[in-house]
Amino acid sequence: MKEFGLNDVVEMKKGHPCGANAWKIIRMGADVRIKCEGCGRSIMLPRQEFNKKMKKILVKADAE
Structure with a gap:
């Protein structure tokens, strides 16, 4: 399992429609x-x- 934390920048399997594929984690919990x-x-x-x-x-x- 990949370990990630708050404020990490991650890459998702599918890119965003704007063209970027870098996402910053801004909240963690059940969601x-x-x-x-x-x-x-x-x-x-x-x-x-x-x-x-x-x-x-x-x-x-x-x-x-």
């Missing part, structure tokens, strides 16, 4: 809210669905 790095649109996915659709972590946020 995960991600924000498109291209256009700024945000969507919320159930965690189970997010785990299936996430491809890889592009940028790991600094753990503080």
